[in-house]
Amino acid sequence: MTVHITPKITLSLPSLAALMPMGLVVGPTGHIVQIGPTLAKLRPERDLLGQRFLELFELKRPRHVVNMGHLKAAAGAPLSLRFRDNPRSELKGLAVALEGEGGLLVNLSFGIAAVEAVGTYQLSSSDFPATDLTVEMLYLVEANAAVHAVSQDLLSRLDSAKVAAQEQAFTDTLTGLRNRRAMDMVLGRYARRRDSFALMHLDLDHFKAVNDTLGHAAGDHVLQEVAKILVEETRAEDTVVRLGGDEFLMIFHNLTRPDQLTRIAERLLERLEAPIMFGTDPCAISGSIGITTSDTYTDIDADKMLHDVDMALYASKHAGRAQHTFVGEPATSEGHDTVH
Amino acid sequence: MHGLINRSIQCFLRDTYGAEAWTQIAQLSGTDEAGFEAMLLYDDAATGAVLDAAAKHLEKPHDMLLEDLGTYLVSNPQIEAVRRLLRFGGASFVDFLHSLDELHDRARLAVPDLDMPALEMRDHGGGAWSIAVTHPHPGFGHVMVGVLRAMADDYGALVLLDHQGRVDKAEIIRVELLEASFAEGRDFHLGLRAS
Known part of the structure; x- marks a missing residue:
């Protein structure tokens, strides 16, 4: 049979201070009778010796510790406390009973709040014992922040590059309007979110004649001027797409009222009929429009809508100059044709 | 070699000898003028090429260039992080x-x-x-x-x-x-x- 004898140790106060610079001894009456140098540094203008522990600190855990008896009962359990006066730093602690008169040895630490505390109290590495990992933690926090800053810098540059590349990928280079890829994305998004929208398909008339008689430079100029008109006659939340050649598509977000769409179509056609000047040469063009709205369908199928609006456009073309036609309505030159 | 090391060399050359010197060293070594990204990994040969080109262009021995790089890493206020992290080593x-x-x-x-x-x-x-x-x-x-x-x-x-x-x-x-x-x-x- 083995008998275990717990050896008693005696520690000088300087040794205790070196081991636990944030330690303190609470006497049997609840008053602080010894205090570590780092802890004392936290309240340089006050003498903490002789103060009542529970008047200096508020215990958050365990709760309802109001006298020395309660505090003794908390020995061995994790303590969570903070100063009652400013700055009200949070501390972690552990109390152990001292033999003899019934005092307590309490060791404190900043825990995760150390990062803030070293700044608040201007602490240096000599305020922490060599075994304490606070300084290592601060090192890691700072190393992490430095690495993070470098990564963040890289990410923001990559992001700008991505935005620029996307912008380029979604833009028609001649007119600056959106392209088919952008159209697919917008239509996909509206269909997914079940947003209501209208499609207006525009095809220029007599554009080929401009190209043939005045050359491609004139043609390009006309397309750019038309693009300007389309942007001016639509709202910022609408999407104006150049589908290719002299074909355009406008997507009106949350706008499906036929009377409003009619007004927009008429206004567009009116402006397109005004000659566009290329140098001193007037370029006379016109346009035909097909319109459909998401309200016309129970299930939104972008391909079906694009096909239908294309058919409506050709109905307009057959009906004569500067016409617009809604999907599902008979193509006639009466009714909507106000421009002559 | 880690991008942090390559990028340090690049910043050292640019900050110490000017943007024009860096451009010439980059061209001489076949490195993209935009240089290195700090968090990416590069082929070791790229680092050697930049150092060789720098030594040649600046007419400085390798050893001296590397020593100046070390001093730059600690004393340049723009990269205060290195000095601070080293100072954590002791009082x-x-x-x-x-x-x-x-x-x-x-x-x-x-x-x-x-x-x-x-x-x-x-x-x-x-x-x-x-x-x-x-x-x-x-x-x-x-x-x-x-x-x-x-x-x-x-x-x-x-x-x-x-x-x-x-x-x-x-x-x-x-x-x-x-x-x-x-x-x-x-x-x-x-x-x-x-x-």
């Missing part, structure tokens, strides 16, 4: 020297794929130490001489430093501390926002 220059044993592991905690040289201290007594710098690519010893010189200034210590060449795979640096507090060192507070 005095001697504490700092002894913390170098851990530098490799410390750096890896921050950037796991950063391949820093292994440093081994030997205390010869009487204020003399030797540091063995081991890395597959020789030259880090000269960078360390620059780092140590700048850190001694930072602590206000007066030291003699001597790169004694290679023994096996290690470059040996001899450090002699003449005076621990020769001049007033620079301030260092643990808290970043300490006033």
